[in-house]
Amino acid sequence: MKYSHLLSDCNICPRKCGVNRLKGEKGVCGVIGENVKIASFNIHHGEEPPISGYNGSGTIFFSGCNLKCVYCQNYPISQMRYGKEYSITELAEIMLNLQDRKAHNLNLVTGNHYIPQIIEAIEIAKKRGLTIPIVYNTSGYDLTDTLKLMENHIDLYLVDMRYSNDEFAVKYSSAPNYTEINRQAIIEMYRQKGDLKTRKDGIAKSGVIIRLLVLPNNISGTKKSLKFIRNNIGTDIHLSIMDQYFPTYKAKKFPELNRKIYEREYGEIVEFAEKLSLTNGWAQESVIRGDYDKS
Known part of the structure; x- marks a missing residue:
């Protein structure tokens, strides 16, 4: 494996576990070895319009995750790591199959923990x-140094801004220093790819799209994230402001998370973004307003 040294003392994500995954040692993400574990791969139509387009997006759902979100909507994949193992060569074949x-x-x-394998598969x-x-x-819980390894391999970044409060990031996702790590990662992504660029038919070619999932009771701190974006990225960036949160997995153990968001909570965020x-x-x-496209 070309990038095996990155797995023998694993520091590819902010966890910096330092484990030797090639010898079966597990870090926070729980994955080991040179292979990748994939839950599914298929044509997906549920992304933002420039990503899904009319033919769909060739989506590969990797098993495992470096976050531990108590409200994860894909917890069988991320936390229970359901899926099947594939070699790097097989991953490359999956990529070509989706193109075909x-x-x-x-x-x-959610390929953060498989970046060495992903880079090699892309090259193949x-x-x-x-x-x-x-x-x-x-x-968005990514190291800037690792993102730099992907600069010549990735065309688009579709990145979350989950929190603007580290206390909440630790409590609900076990993610220390998420806010600063996430913000620096987004700055690096934007340095690499800039604003969204599309073909004449609206299909994305390159750039950055930032996703903001609005959580109940201002737990996501979305207004602070929007201020950061305006002040540090600019107003041309494309945002996807999402309201589809619902309590699942372990969220019911937290009363403050045990409901869907109210329409007024979401509407305030959209109005604030417009301001x-x-x-x-x-x-x-x-609750659509202003220049935002319907999704």
Whole structure:
């Protein structure tokens, strides 16, 4: 394996566990060895319009995660690590298969802990004819040094901003220093790829899209995140402001998380984004305002 040294003393994500995954030692993500574990791969139509387009996005859902969100909507994949193991060569073949099925792009979902394998698979696939854009779809708990390794391999970043309060990040996702790590990661992503660029038909070619999942009771601190975006990234960035939170997995153990968000909570966030001139992107149709596109 070309990048095996990155797994023998694993420090590829902010956890910096330092374990030797090649010898079966487990870190926070719980994955070991050179292979990748994949829950599913298919054509997916549920992403933002420039990603899904009309043919769909070639989505690969990786098993495991470096976050421990108590409200994870994909917990069988992220926390229980359901899936099947594939070699790096097989991962490259999956990428080419999705391209053959006319996907607009490859969408690598929660691959933070498999970056060495992903980079090598991309290199193999490109030698065999892979040409469609590659999307790194991430929780945003990424190291800037690791992101720099991907600069010449990734075309689009689809990145979460989960929190602006580290106390909440630790309590609900066991993610120390999430806010600063996430913000620096987004600055690095934007340095690499800049604003969203699309083809004439609206399909994404490159750039950054920031996702903000609004949590109940201001737990996500979305207004502070929006201020950071306006002040440090600019107003041309595309945002996806999401209201689809619902209590699942362990969320019912936390009364403050044990409900869906109210429409007024979500509407306040959309209005606040507009006041900051952050009007590129997507919001939910029920409370749509201004220049945001319906999603």
